[in-house]
Amino acid sequence: xxxxxxxRLRAKLKSEDTTVRVLLSHPMHTGRAKxxxxxxxxxxxxxxxxxxxxxxxxLTIKCGTATAKNPYFSFQLVGGKQGDNIxxxxxxNLGAKGKAExxxx
Amino acid sequence: xxxxxxQQRRSILxxxxxxxxxxxxxxxxxxxxQQLLAHWPTDAFNAETVEDALLALLGEAEIADDAALNFKVxxxxxxxxxxxxxxxxxxxxxxxxxxxAVLVEKNPFPxxxxxxxxxxxxxxxxxxxxxxxxxxVMAIIRADGKLYxxxxxxxxxxxxxx
Numbered sequence: 001x002x003x004x005x006x007x008r009l010r011a012k013l014k015s016e017d018t019t020v021r022v023l024l025s026h027p028m029h030t031g032r033a034k035x036x037x038x039x040x041x042x043x044x045x046x047x048x049x050x051x052x053x054x055x056x057x058x059l060t061i062k063c064g065t066a067t068a069k070n071p072y073f074s075f076q077l078v079g080g081k082q083g084d085n086i087x088x089x090x091x092x093n094l095g096a097k098g099k100a101e102x103x104x105x
Numbered sequence: 106x107x108x109x110x111x112q113q114r115r116s117i118l119x120x121x122x123x124x125x126x127x128x129x130x131x132x133x134x135x136x137x138x139q140q141l142l143a144h145w146p147t148d149a150f151n152a153e154t155v156e157d158a159l160l161a162l163l164g165e166a167e168i169a170d171d172a173a174l175n176f177k178v179x180x181x182x183x184x185x186x187x188x189x190x191x192x193x194x195x196x197x198x199x200x201x202x203x204x205x206a207v208l209v210e211k212n213p214f215p216x217x218x219x220x221x222x223x224x225x226x227x228x229x230x231x232x233x234x235x236x237x238x239x240x241x242v243m244a245i246i247r248a249d250g251k252l253y254x255x256x257x258x259x260x261x262x263x264x265x266x267x
Contacts, residue, residue, distance in 0.1 A: 017227060030235075032213070047145045053225065060221040064150040066212050068190035068233035076227040 009100040011086045018080035018104050020051070022073040022088060026098075030065040044094055046071060052087040053077055080104055150216050155208055155243070158216040162206055163247055188236040188261035196229040199248040205230065211240035236261050 008023040024046065031043030049061040049071075058077060084104040091097050149161035185191045195205060205220040217234045236242065236259055243256040 056223075056225070058223050058225040062145060062150075062219045062221075064214055064216050064218060066209060066214065066217040066235045068235050072231070072233050074229075074231040076229070077225050078227050079225075 007088070007090075007098050007100040009086065009088055009102045011084070011102050011104040013080060013082055013104055016079065018053075018077040018084065018086075020073075020075055020077060020086060022049075022051075022071075022100070024049075024071045024090060024098065024100075026070060026090075026092065028065070028067060028069045028071065044092060046090050046092045049073075049088065049090045052085075053080065054085050146219070149219070150214060152216065153214060155210055155215045158208060158214075159206070159245065162216065162219055163204065163245070163252065183258065184260045185236065186262045188238070188263055190233040191236050191242075191259065191261070192231065192233055193242065193244075194229050194231045195244045197246060197248075197253075199246060199253065202228075202246055202248045204247045206245045207232075207234065208243045208245065209234065209236050209240050210243065212237050 006025050008021075008025075010021045012019050026046050027044060028046065029041045029044040031040065033041050035041050043065060045065050045067065046063050049063065050057060051059040051061075059075065061073065063071065082104055086102050086104060088100045089097065090099075146162055149158050152158035152161055193207065195207075201224070202222050205222065207217040207219075208215045209217055212235070218232070220230065234242075239258070239260045241256045242259050243254060246253045
Protein backbone atom coordinates (compact mmCIF):
# COMPACT_ATOMS: atom_id res chain seq x y z
CA UNK A 1 0.00 0.00 0.00
CA UNK A 2 3.02 2.25 -0.40
CA UNK A 3 1.81 4.74 -2.94
CA UNK A 4 -1.38 6.64 -2.39
CA UNK A 5 -4.14 5.20 -4.48
CA UNK A 6 -5.71 7.31 -7.08
CA UNK A 7 -8.79 6.24 -8.95
CA ARG A 8 -9.52 7.89 -12.24
CA LEU A 9 -12.95 8.44 -13.65
CA ARG A 10 -13.74 10.24 -16.90
CA ALA A 11 -17.12 10.85 -18.48
CA LYS A 12 -17.65 12.48 -21.82
CA LEU A 13 -20.67 13.21 -23.93
CA LYS A 14 -20.19 11.64 -27.34
CA SER A 15 -22.94 11.66 -29.97
CA GLU A 16 -25.69 12.01 -27.35
CA ASP A 17 -24.46 9.17 -25.15
CA THR A 18 -22.18 9.40 -22.19
CA THR A 19 -18.99 7.40 -22.36
CA VAL A 20 -17.60 6.54 -18.96
CA ARG A 21 -14.07 5.31 -18.45
CA VAL A 22 -12.79 4.02 -15.14
CA LEU A 23 -9.26 3.22 -14.06
CA LEU A 24 -8.99 2.07 -10.49
CA SER A 25 -5.73 1.79 -8.66
CA HIS A 26 -5.64 -1.60 -6.99
CA PRO A 27 -3.14 -4.49 -6.89
CA MET A 28 -5.82 -7.19 -7.38
CA HIS A 29 -3.84 -9.99 -5.72
CA THR A 30 -5.38 -13.35 -6.48
CA GLY A 31 -4.03 -15.10 -3.41
CA ARG A 32 -1.98 -17.52 -5.51
CA ALA A 33 1.04 -15.43 -6.40
CA LYS A 34 4.24 -15.63 -4.38
CA UNK A 35 6.56 -12.86 -3.36
CA UNK A 36 10.35 -13.05 -3.52
CA UNK A 37 10.54 -14.94 -0.25
CA UNK A 38 8.28 -17.64 -1.74
CA UNK A 39 5.41 -16.70 0.53
CA UNK A 40 1.91 -16.47 -0.80
CA UNK A 41 0.60 -12.96 -1.18
CA UNK A 42 -2.83 -12.94 0.41
CA UNK A 43 -5.81 -12.28 -1.79
CA UNK A 44 -6.76 -8.67 -2.14
CA UNK A 45 -9.15 -7.78 -4.91
CA UNK A 46 -12.06 -5.52 -5.62
CA UNK A 47 -15.34 -7.32 -5.29
CA UNK A 48 -18.01 -4.79 -5.90
CA UNK A 49 -18.15 -1.63 -7.95
CA UNK A 50 -21.22 0.55 -8.22
CA UNK A 51 -21.85 3.48 -10.45
CA UNK A 52 -24.40 6.24 -10.09
CA UNK A 53 -25.55 8.96 -12.40
CA UNK A 54 -27.25 11.79 -10.52
CA UNK A 55 -28.34 9.56 -7.61
CA UNK A 56 -29.64 6.89 -9.97
CA UNK A 57 -27.76 3.63 -9.71
CA UNK A 58 -26.90 2.51 -13.20
CA LEU A 59 -24.36 -0.28 -13.04
CA THR A 60 -23.04 -2.89 -10.63
CA ILE A 61 -19.87 -4.77 -11.44
CA LYS A 62 -18.89 -7.76 -9.37
CA CYS A 63 -15.34 -8.87 -9.84
CA GLY A 64 -13.53 -12.09 -9.11
CA THR A 65 -9.80 -12.43 -8.77
CA ALA A 66 -9.30 -12.65 -12.51
CA THR A 67 -9.92 -9.01 -13.18
CA ALA A 68 -6.61 -7.49 -14.21
CA LYS A 69 -4.45 -5.39 -11.92
CA ASN A 70 -5.49 -1.75 -11.85
CA PRO A 71 -8.93 -2.59 -13.23
CA TYR A 72 -10.10 -0.71 -16.29
CA PHE A 73 -13.71 -0.46 -17.38
CA SER A 74 -15.44 1.45 -20.08
CA PHE A 75 -19.13 1.61 -20.88
CA GLN A 76 -21.76 3.96 -22.20
CA LEU A 77 -24.80 5.48 -20.62
CA VAL A 78 -27.82 6.27 -22.75
CA GLY A 79 -28.44 9.98 -23.09
CA GLY A 80 -27.20 12.31 -20.41
CA LYS A 81 -26.08 15.89 -20.56
CA GLN A 82 -23.07 17.94 -19.68
CA GLY A 83 -22.86 18.56 -15.97
CA ASP A 84 -24.32 15.20 -14.90
CA ASN A 85 -22.63 13.80 -11.84
CA ILE A 86 -21.09 10.37 -12.16
CA UNK A 87 -20.15 8.66 -8.91
CA UNK A 88 -18.38 5.38 -8.46
CA UNK A 89 -17.66 3.42 -5.31
CA UNK A 90 -15.78 0.20 -4.81
CA UNK A 91 -15.20 -2.26 -1.98
CA UNK A 92 -12.55 -4.95 -1.87
CA ASN A 93 -12.50 -8.28 -0.07
CA LEU A 94 -10.65 -6.78 2.91
CA GLY A 95 -13.20 -4.03 3.32
CA ALA A 96 -11.15 -1.20 1.83
CA LYS A 97 -13.29 1.30 0.03
CA GLY A 98 -12.83 3.88 -2.64
CA LYS A 99 -14.87 6.56 -4.25
CA ALA A 100 -14.48 8.62 -7.39
CA GLU A 101 -16.63 11.41 -8.73
CA UNK A 102 -16.70 13.33 -11.94
CA UNK A 103 -18.84 15.62 -14.00
CA UNK A 104 -19.82 14.79 -17.58
CA UNK A 105 -17.94 16.95 -20.07
CA UNK B 106 -30.71 -33.71 32.95
CA UNK B 107 -32.93 -30.67 33.11
CA UNK B 108 -29.95 -28.59 33.99
CA UNK B 109 -28.05 -29.93 31.03
CA UNK B 110 -30.88 -29.06 28.68
CA UNK B 111 -30.99 -25.64 30.21
CA GLN B 112 -27.30 -25.23 29.56
CA GLN B 113 -27.80 -26.23 25.99
CA ARG B 114 -30.65 -23.85 25.54
CA ARG B 115 -28.60 -21.10 27.01
CA SER B 116 -25.72 -21.62 24.64
CA ILE B 117 -28.09 -21.79 21.69
CA LEU B 118 -29.72 -18.57 22.80
CA UNK B 119 -26.33 -16.99 23.25
CA UNK B 120 -25.34 -18.04 19.77
CA UNK B 121 -28.52 -16.61 18.35
CA UNK B 122 -28.00 -13.34 20.14
CA UNK B 123 -24.41 -12.94 19.04
CA UNK B 124 -25.42 -13.79 15.49
CA UNK B 125 -28.07 -11.12 15.50
CA UNK B 126 -25.72 -8.54 16.99
CA UNK B 127 -23.21 -9.38 14.30
CA UNK B 128 -25.86 -8.89 11.68
CA UNK B 129 -26.71 -5.55 13.23
CA UNK B 130 -23.10 -4.43 13.26
CA UNK B 131 -22.68 -5.55 9.68
CA UNK B 132 -25.84 -3.72 8.71
CA UNK B 133 -24.52 -0.56 10.29
CA UNK B 134 -21.64 -0.81 7.86
CA UNK B 135 -18.82 -1.32 10.32
CA UNK B 136 -17.52 -4.82 10.12
CA UNK B 137 -16.35 -7.82 8.17
CA UNK B 138 -16.42 -7.51 4.43
CA GLN B 139 -17.84 -11.00 4.01
CA GLN B 140 -20.94 -10.00 5.86
CA LEU B 141 -21.08 -6.58 4.36
CA LEU B 142 -20.87 -8.11 0.97
CA ALA B 143 -23.40 -10.82 1.53
CA HIS B 144 -24.69 -10.08 -1.93
CA TRP B 145 -21.33 -10.88 -3.51
CA PRO B 146 -22.04 -14.29 -5.07
CA THR B 147 -19.29 -16.26 -3.32
CA ASP B 148 -20.49 -19.58 -4.70
CA ALA B 149 -20.36 -18.37 -8.24
CA PHE B 150 -16.93 -16.81 -7.93
CA ASN B 151 -15.48 -19.81 -6.12
CA ALA B 152 -16.93 -22.35 -8.53
CA GLU B 153 -14.25 -24.30 -10.34
CA THR B 154 -16.11 -25.19 -13.50
CA VAL B 155 -18.00 -23.06 -15.94
CA GLU B 156 -21.26 -24.94 -15.39
CA ASP B 157 -21.11 -24.54 -11.62
CA ALA B 158 -20.36 -20.86 -11.91
CA LEU B 159 -23.26 -20.32 -14.26
CA LEU B 160 -25.64 -22.34 -12.14
CA ALA B 161 -24.68 -20.38 -9.06
CA LEU B 162 -24.84 -17.03 -10.78
CA LEU B 163 -27.73 -17.34 -13.18
CA GLY B 164 -29.57 -20.34 -11.84
CA GLU B 165 -29.32 -22.20 -15.14
CA ALA B 166 -26.72 -23.25 -17.62
CA GLU B 167 -28.81 -23.74 -20.74
CA ILE B 168 -27.56 -21.44 -23.40
CA ALA B 169 -28.77 -20.30 -26.75
CA ASP B 170 -25.87 -19.43 -28.98
CA ASP B 171 -26.73 -16.29 -30.75
CA ALA B 172 -25.32 -13.91 -33.27
CA ALA B 173 -26.78 -10.99 -31.37
CA LEU B 174 -23.82 -11.01 -29.04
CA ASN B 175 -20.25 -10.46 -30.09
CA PHE B 176 -16.78 -10.00 -28.90
CA LYS B 177 -15.33 -7.25 -30.91
CA VAL B 178 -12.71 -8.47 -33.32
CA UNK B 179 -9.27 -8.40 -31.77
CA UNK B 180 -10.58 -7.94 -28.30
CA UNK B 181 -9.88 -10.34 -26.76
CA UNK B 182 -7.14 -11.04 -29.24
CA UNK B 183 -6.74 -14.64 -30.38
CA UNK B 184 -3.17 -14.41 -29.17
CA UNK B 185 -2.09 -12.49 -26.09
CA UNK B 186 1.50 -12.19 -24.96
CA UNK B 187 0.72 -11.29 -21.40
CA UNK B 188 -2.13 -13.13 -19.75
CA UNK B 189 -2.15 -10.72 -16.84
CA UNK B 190 -4.08 -8.12 -18.75
CA UNK B 191 -6.01 -9.12 -21.82
CA UNK B 192 -8.43 -6.54 -23.18
CA UNK B 193 -11.98 -7.63 -23.84
CA UNK B 194 -14.82 -5.77 -25.45
CA UNK B 195 -18.40 -6.97 -25.46
CA UNK B 196 -20.92 -5.72 -27.97
CA UNK B 197 -24.50 -6.82 -28.41
CA UNK B 198 -27.61 -5.81 -30.26
CA UNK B 199 -29.84 -7.36 -27.60
CA UNK B 200 -32.27 -5.14 -25.77
CA UNK B 201 -33.10 -5.27 -22.08
CA UNK B 202 -29.91 -6.95 -20.94
CA UNK B 203 -30.06 -7.82 -17.27
CA UNK B 204 -26.74 -9.40 -16.59
CA UNK B 205 -23.45 -10.12 -18.28
CA ALA B 206 -20.99 -12.71 -17.09
CA VAL B 207 -17.43 -13.03 -18.35
CA LEU B 208 -15.75 -16.40 -17.91
CA VAL B 209 -12.41 -17.94 -18.75
CA GLU B 210 -12.75 -21.69 -18.98
CA LYS B 211 -9.32 -22.78 -17.76
CA ASN B 212 -8.83 -20.26 -14.99
CA PRO B 213 -8.76 -21.68 -11.46
CA PHE B 214 -12.02 -19.88 -10.90
CA PRO B 215 -13.69 -19.36 -14.27
CA UNK B 216 -15.97 -16.48 -13.39
CA UNK B 217 -14.14 -13.23 -13.98
CA UNK B 218 -16.83 -10.64 -13.51
CA UNK B 219 -20.53 -10.23 -13.46
CA UNK B 220 -22.30 -7.05 -14.44
CA UNK B 221 -25.77 -6.01 -13.46
CA UNK B 222 -27.04 -3.51 -15.96
CA UNK B 223 -29.92 -1.11 -15.83
CA UNK B 224 -31.61 0.20 -18.95
CA UNK B 225 -29.41 3.30 -18.75
CA UNK B 226 -26.30 1.34 -19.68
CA UNK B 227 -25.33 0.78 -23.26
CA UNK B 228 -22.71 -1.55 -24.66
CA UNK B 229 -19.89 -1.87 -25.70
CA UNK B 230 -18.36 -2.73 -22.38
CA UNK B 231 -14.59 -2.87 -22.20
CA UNK B 232 -12.30 -4.21 -19.54
CA UNK B 233 -9.10 -6.11 -18.87
CA UNK B 234 -8.94 -9.66 -17.52
CA UNK B 235 -6.39 -12.25 -16.47
CA UNK B 236 -6.05 -15.53 -18.33
CA UNK B 237 -3.98 -18.39 -16.91
CA UNK B 238 -3.43 -20.51 -20.01
CA UNK B 239 -4.75 -21.04 -23.52
CA UNK B 240 -8.46 -21.10 -23.02
CA UNK B 241 -11.90 -20.24 -24.24
CA VAL B 242 -13.04 -16.82 -23.11
CA MET B 243 -16.80 -16.52 -22.89
CA ALA B 244 -19.33 -13.83 -22.42
CA ILE B 245 -22.81 -14.79 -21.38
CA ILE B 246 -25.72 -12.40 -21.37
CA ARG B 247 -29.10 -12.81 -19.81
CA ALA B 248 -31.73 -10.81 -21.60
CA ASP B 249 -35.49 -11.37 -21.37
CA GLY B 250 -34.90 -14.48 -19.28
CA LYS B 251 -32.78 -16.16 -21.94
CA LEU B 252 -29.06 -16.76 -22.00
CA TYR B 253 -26.87 -15.89 -24.93
CA UNK B 254 -23.28 -16.87 -25.29
CA UNK B 255 -20.29 -15.99 -27.34
CA UNK B 256 -16.79 -17.31 -26.98
CA UNK B 257 -13.35 -17.04 -28.44
CA UNK B 258 -10.23 -19.11 -28.04
CA UNK B 259 -7.35 -17.09 -26.69
CA UNK B 260 -3.75 -18.25 -26.60
CA UNK B 261 -1.50 -16.70 -23.99
CA UNK B 262 2.29 -16.73 -23.72
CA UNK B 263 2.65 -15.83 -20.06
CA UNK B 264 -0.13 -16.96 -17.78
CA UNK B 265 -1.61 -14.20 -15.72
CA UNK B 266 -3.07 -15.88 -12.70
CA UNK B 267 0.08 -16.65 -10.71
